Amino acid sequence: MGPIEELYRIxxxxxxxxxxxxxxxxxxxxxxxxxxxxxxxxxxxxxxxLRQEIRRLDAxxxxxxx
Numbered sequence: 109m110g111p112i113e114e115l116y117r118i119x120x121x122x123x124x125x126x127x128x129x130x131x132x133x134x135x136x137x138x139x140x141x142x143x144x145x146x147x148x149x150x151x152x153x154x155x156x157x158l159r160q161e162i163r164r165l166d167a168x169x170x171x172x173x174x
Contacts, residue, residue: 109170117165124158127151 109117131151134140140148 109165111171113165117162120158120165122164124155124162127155127158131155 128151130133131148134151135145
């Protein structure tokens with residue numbers, strides 16, 4: 109994996125973690141309304157998509173190394 113791909117992977121990890129942290133923060137808010145759950149779901153979906161991107165990068169570069 110080149111330096112740009114490594115930076116992108118780190119970025120994806122950081123953003124996925126941030127999305128998950130924000131989702132928890134919103135869920136823990138006592139004023140959370142039903143319609144707010146869509147936002148929490150969107151944050152979790154973004155985290156999931158970013159983690160899939162990390163797996164894709166890892167798989168791509170591990171297959172090239174072998």
